[in-house]
Every structure is written in C-alpha cells, then in structure tokens.
Amino acid sequence: MKSGIVAVVGRANAGKSTLINVLVGEKVAIVSPKPQTTRDRILGILNTDDYQIAFVDTPGIYKADNLLNSFMQKTTSDSVDDVDLVLFILDGHEGISEQDKKILKKYTALSVPTVLVLTKIDIMTESLLVSELKELSEENIEIVPVSARKGRNVKELLKVIVDKLPEGEKLFSEDMISDRSEKFMISELMREKILLKFDKEIPHGVAIIVNEFALSENKKTYRISLDIVCEKPNHKAILIGKGGKAIKEVSSFARADMEKFLGKKVFLTTYVKVKEDWRNSAGLMKEYGYSD
8 A cells, every 4th residue: 555744835824724634534623714723733634544644734834023933933944854755835816936946946956755736726817827837837836726725636636645655554544534633624714713803913923822611521522722822912912802792702713613613612712912022932932832
C-alpha cells in the first residue's frame, strides 16, 4: 500500500485548511476568510484500504511582525522536513505574483517532490484560469487546478498525491483523523467563531485557554470553561459587547460546533481577559501553547 506525509504550504488565506478538510472528509482545521487563521502545525489523516495520507496543515506564508507570527513562520518552514510530498497551494482567484513564483521556486528546489495546487477555480473566469495555467506551465511543475468548496478535481488531486507517495506501512492507527486532542479542537472552534464574527486586528490578538474540559459521570454532557485572552481593554469591551450580547452570540455559535464535534451536549462558560502584547511575550506564548 501507499503511505506518506504531505506538507500543505502556501501564502496566507490560499485555502489550505479548507482543502485538507475536504480531502480528509472531516473538519480537522478551522477555516475563516481571514489570513493567520491557522497558527500551528496540524495533521489531518486520510485512511483507506489502499493508502494512508497524513496532510500537514501549516500557517500561511507572510512577513512576520511579532513573536507569534515568527513562531508560525518557523512552523511552516520546519514542516517540510522529512515529508514525502509538498503541496504548494496558490489562490488562483487572487492572481499570480512574482512573490508567489519566488516562494514556489524555494520548494521546487528541495529534494522533495512538489505539486502546485491552483485553488478557488470555481470563482475564476475560464479565460483567467487558462492564462494562469499557461503562465505556471513555465515553472516546470505538475499543476492540479481544484475547487475544494465545490469538490472539483479533488479526486484527481488525490490520484496525483497517491501516485507520488512511497510504498509502506501505515504510519498512524486507522481510527486517527488528526494528531490534535479534543481540547485543542475545542479551543480552535472558539477561535474560529471569533475570527468569523469580529473584524480587523481583534481576532488575531486572541488566544483561547481551556480551563475545564470534563465529561459528566453519565457520559452525556461536557462541561467546558474557556478564557478568551485579548491584548487591549478596548478589545475586551468589543468582544463582550453591550450587555454581553457579543460574547453570548459567539459562544452560542461555538457551542453548536462543539456539540457537533463531540457528539454530546455542551455546557460552555467563557471569560474574556486582557494580557497586553502577549504575542510578543515568549513566556505567555509558551503558556498558551505556542512554543517549540
């Protein structure tokens, strides 16, 4: 059988997490239209009778402007070590820049096989798709255009991936779909809803801390308590909202996804706290789970 690890890399908001969720068939990574949604390395594992593929979701490539972002960029760089294949994800709808080509050359220069995946083709005109495919053909790399949202060419992409993987035994047990714990996914679901609800810098300055994650004795409900840590007092006021309306609304959306993910009733309690400039504090970053 075929078995291997595939690093999924690309610029911020190119559609990496959405594509991995579709390929795996389960939600293993949160998704939002905002860059910097993925902060850490996450495995999504696809198991079949003929192959096992471990997809490594990585933070988007962009210029780091604080310690957290530097950590994220190092995570992406380190994720291509000891993998069997690299998928370079390029947002076709945004167009191809010289910077995209420069980053692509960095990966094609590696000894690891690389496939270019052109995403979001469902919102591209046919003429733009044709011109971009022609332009990218000069890069001497295999290209697979896909729409993860519409499922277009996803099966074709899987065939290309499997063809390039080595023969070998499964690296993970068959019942695994991710290397991340339920507690991690709960915190990520909360952060996802904050990313979707709030604008500008507020969601990027938020960390989620799970204080309580307890299954009841009858195993029918979870009691979950979270701290939502932000960087400024005015951010706290916005997150809470007038009369607590905003935090109640975002917590309600998060709880619904948590119940779907866990398959059980959830009693959720959230607290908003301020830790100024935590994204530039090595100590706080380590405390919040962002460290080597």
